[in-house]
Amino acid sequence: MSEKLRVGGFTPFTAIDFPGELTAVVFCQGCPWRCRYCHNGELLPARAPSAYDWEQILLFLASRRGLLDAVVFSGGEPTAQGALEPAISQVRKLGFKVGLHTAGIYPRRLSRLIPSLDWVGLDIKAMPEDYPAITGVDGSGVAPWQCAQLLAEAKTPLQVRLTRHPRLTDEAALEQIRNKLHGVGIEHLEVQRCNSEQAIDQTLRFPP
Ligand code: SF4
Numbered sequence: 230m231s232e233k234l235r236v237g238g239f240t241p242f243t244a245i246d247f248p249g250e251l252t253a254v255v256f257c258q259g260c261p262w263r264c265r266y267c268h269n270g271e272l273l274p275a276r277a278p279s280a281y282d283w284e285q286i287l288l289f290l291a292s293r294r295g296l297l298d299a300v301v302f303s304g305g306e307p308t309a310q311g312a313l314e315p316a317i318s319q320v321r322k323l324g325f326k327v328g329l330h331t332a333g334i335y336p337r338r339l340s341r342l343i344p345s346l347d348w349v350g351l352d353i354k355a356m357p358e359d360y361p362a363i364t365g366v367d368g369s370g371v372a373p374w375q376c377a378q379l380l381a382e383a384k385t386p387l388q389v390r391l392t393r394h395p396r397l398t399d400e401a402a403l404e405q406i407r408n409k410l411h412g413v414g415i416e417h418l419e420v421q422r423c424n425s426e427q428a429i430d431q432t433l434r435f436p437p
Pocket residue numbers: 260261262263264266267268269273304305306332
């Protein structure tokens with residue numbers, strides 16, 4: 230039997246995670262990166278026990294038909310799990326739209342999912358060459374920019390966001406990133422303030 234989606238957190242109702250839609254948010258367990266400012270440290274270990282049972286979440290969602298518009302898969306990194314694709318199908322069968330929050334770590338998996346996605350929030354963290362200084366992973370800057378291009382070409386409703394810690398991203402870098410996004414047809418970059426109080430790199434915790 231295929232593996233069930235591992236879920237580290239669940240928000241039954243929110244109006245801020247998928248623009249214009251009332252959603253539930255499923256926080257998928259596991260991420261292969263260790264971004265210095267990540268504040269979801271408990272969601273990072275891929276093999277941590279699932280805090281929620283996916284079948285129970287499906288039952289809950291079935292009871293919310295007509296009350297919620299959509300389900301958002303967030304993380305961690307949702308596309309790290311092979312079980313995401315069947316989970317999305319199950320949610321669509323219940324009649325919900327599907328949103329995805331991703332750091333764009335797995336372009337091939339994302340390209341398979343795109344036809345099933347109604348909206349994507351994609352994190353772009355830096356220019357490709359500057360990713361390893363944030364994620365701690367060599368070569369990590371290629372995949373997210375491939376994902377940006379894939380999503381722009383597919384015309385998937387998209388918000389590209391950058392979490393900004395002032396010690397990691399300066400104005401010049403932001404300008405370069407905006408220009409590169411324009412080059413793939415993405416006009417807007419949403420810059421979000423870094424919630425650094427829980428940063429896994431304690432040297433980034435405020436005050437800076
Ligand atoms: S910020 Fe996102 S991509 Fe980075 S380690 Fe945390 S969950 Fe993973």
